[in-house]
Amino acid sequence: MTIEITEQHQQSTGQIPVRVVDSDVHPTPKRGELEEFIPAPYQQLFRLRGQGAGGQNYYDAPDYANAYAMRTDTFPDDGNFAGSSPELMFRQVIMEGGSDLIILGPLNGQGQTDEEAHALSVATNLWQDSCWLDSENNWHQRYRGSIAAAIQMPHEAAREIEHWAGHPLMAQVLIYAEPRPAWGHPKYDPIWAAAVRNNLPVACHLGRGQHNELPMSPVGFMTYNHDLMVTYSMLAANQVMSLIFDGVFDRFPTLQIVLIEHAFNWILPLMWRMDAMYEARGPENGLKRKPSEYVKDHIWFTTQPLDYPEDKLELTRAMEWMEGGKILLFSSDYPHWTYDDPQWVAKHIPAAMREQIMFGNGIDVFHLPSTVPALAGQKRAF
DSSP: OHHHHHHHHHHOOOEEEOOOEEEEEOOOOOTTTTGGGSOHHHHHHHHHHHTTTTOOOOOOOTTHHHHTTBOGGGSOTTSOOTTOOHHHHIIIIIITTOOSEEEEOOOOOOOSSHHHHHHHHHHHHHHHHHHTSSTTTTTTOOEEEEEEOOTTSHHHHHHHHHHHTTOTTEEEEEEOSOSSSOTTSGGGHHHHHHHHHTTOOEEEEOOOOOGGGSOOBTTBSOSSHHHHHHHHHHHHHHHHHHHHHTTHHHHSTTOOEEEESSOSTTHHHHHHHHHHHHHHHOSTTOOSSOHHHHHHHHEEEEOOSOOOOSSHHHHHHHHHHTTGGGTEEOOOOBTBTTOOOHHHHHHHSOHHHHHIIIIIHHHHHHTOOSEEEOOTTOOOOO
């Protein structure tokens, strides 16, 4: 099928408007594919980890033992893991799903030390360039990559950002939220500075951390996975407050942050609460504006998971109150079992902000083209 589509694409000179920008799609290395890019001192270590050494699981997605929290149809026929086939992803997400441009967000782990996290970031960037963004696997030019950066080592992360920033298909920087301290700490300024200098948004995907970095509620560890999943929004909320109250956006006025898969409906009461405290205490910490204004100018949230209430009007009102058209980006979360089809999401977004959320904001935030070469047979989501 890939050969057939390639031939059609080569013959086509027509352009179509972008209607869907998918900001959360996860590519996965084939067996052994990432290893060649891992710095030599860590290759044997991660080889053993891949065989199960030091493994742990506290995520009870449906049928996890068989599907590993993935859509069962996303596993390629060659026996590799879900999301490891550029051809299958192209067919399912772009041709059948209707996304026009997708942001690859590889989740290859953080290791157990800061040095391991950085080694994995280096390998992940080399792997994306060689195995996903190359002319063979990205012949259609619909994939955009993420510069993986180990936030635990800010200076090394900044150098990695600078190294890849000139790549024409790298659309964002990708970090994790679990490492301490919070993002407002000046130690992270080299990362923000490198991103701003190269006009790249900094995205953070939901992660589970491990050992001392596991998300913890104010009353300790949770009892069930249900508690844990809800807690991720609390983690993101604390990072939002740290960014604002610790003055990151005043130090870096053009910085853009993208929170991937942390949900988004919680931001409305958080903005209310932050503004109320600002009003009561005044700008004693040096803020130049209301906290909600920083959110709307600097922070983006992806639509998946879309916490859909029984009464659709409740979602509509909430999105209108939070001015969702200014802060939301469509995302599908492919190939995970929580995948949201763009046609389904578009149907449930208020009409007045539908185009901004489904593609307009994505084009602006990630500096994407507004048209792409036509592909015969591609589904149009809306």
